[in-house]
Amino acid sequence: MPDCRPCSNLADDSSRWLHKYPAHLVRTWRLASGESFSLRPVRHDDGALEEAFVRDLSLESRYQRMLSGGVKVTPEWIESMTHIDYHRHMAFAVTCVIDGVEQFVGVGRYVVDAARPGADVALVIADAWQGRGLGRRLLATLLEHAQSAGVRQIVGVVLATNVAMLRLARSMGFSVNAEPGDATVMRIRRDLAAVNTQPH
Ligand SMILES: CC(C)(COP(=O)(O)OP(=O)(O)OC[C@H]1O[C@@H](n2cnc3c(N)ncnc32)[C@H](O)[C@@H]1OP(=O)(O)O)[C@@H](O)C(=O)NCCC(=O)NCCS
Incomplete structure (x- = not known):
């Protein structure tokens, strides 16, 4: 298991996005087993961390997150994942410091859909850290932040074979329904009126 510590290195340039x-959303998370992590909004200059994170994912995790093995990790794709507006598109990274270098160990995001009420959610935890409670905390953070931002419903598309995500979603109050016309995926949906907004 990697030695993991939170990272507090947040400001390194004066770009306009800053x-x-x-920054008030930055948190420190500690697991019962002792490891600490930073939870922080994704920065526009996180491209290298995002790219390394996605490249290190197993094919299975990548497939489950992207719903396709064919997504190319191009500079344009990385930019679309990091150059977010913190309003319509909000993303959080879970990071830790390994051998003095900050690394992503999880990323979750929601994107408000202009055509429908609500927002689409997706998240992924690094393979080495799955099953330790980070996914549940990250999804709870996304729900709480979305609710506080006025989003009324969170939806997601999940592979029908993705037992972990479907179980997590059900345990957090999402409905799970078949997607009409596509037996390979399920649609998860959660109204946000009843989300507990305790600080995390
Ligand atoms: C799905 C995913 C985000 C869950 O994150 P995680 O950190 O592994 O999950 P947690 O440790 O927080 O567990 C939360 C719940 O998920 C479910 N779960 C997690 N791993 C599971 C597994 N291997 N089998 C069945 N259920 C599982 C359980 O309900 C668990 O709750 P419990 O521990 O109280 O039983 C993570 O496995 C992942 O990144 N998978 C690949 C990408 C993906 O599938 N993304 C979802 C598409 S949007």
Whole structure:
């Protein structure tokens, strides 16, 4: 198991996006087993961390997150994952420091859909850290933040074979329904009126 510590290195340039960076959302998470992590909004200069994180995912985790093995990790794709507006598109990274270098161990995001009420959610935890409670905390963070931002419903598309995500979603109050016309995926849906907004 890697030695994991939180990272507090947040400000390294004066780019314009920093003015809207919601630094007040940074948290430190500790697992019962002792490891500490930073939870923080994704930064526009996180491209290298995002790329390393996605490249290190197993094919299975990548497939479950992207719903496709064919997503190419291009500079444009990385930019679309990191150059977020913190409003319509919100993303949190769970990070730790391994051998002095900050690394992503999880990323979750929601994107408000202009055509429908609500937002689409997706998250992924690094393979080495799955099953330790990080996914549940990250999803709870996304729900709480979305609710506080006025999002009324969170939806997601999950592979029908993704037992872990479907179980997590059900345990957090999502409904799970078949997607009409596509037996390979399920649609998860959660209204946000009743989300507990205790600090995390
Ligand atoms: C799905 C995923 C985000 C869950 O994150 P995680 O950190 O592994 O999950 P947690 O340790 O927080 O566990 C939360 C719950 O998920 C379910 N779960 C997690 N791993 C599971 C497994 N291997 N089998 C069955 N259920 C599992 C359980 O309900 C668990 O709750 P419990 O521990 O009280 O039983 C993670 O496995 C992942 O990144 N998978 C690949 C990408 C993906 O599938 N993303 C979802 C598409 S949007």
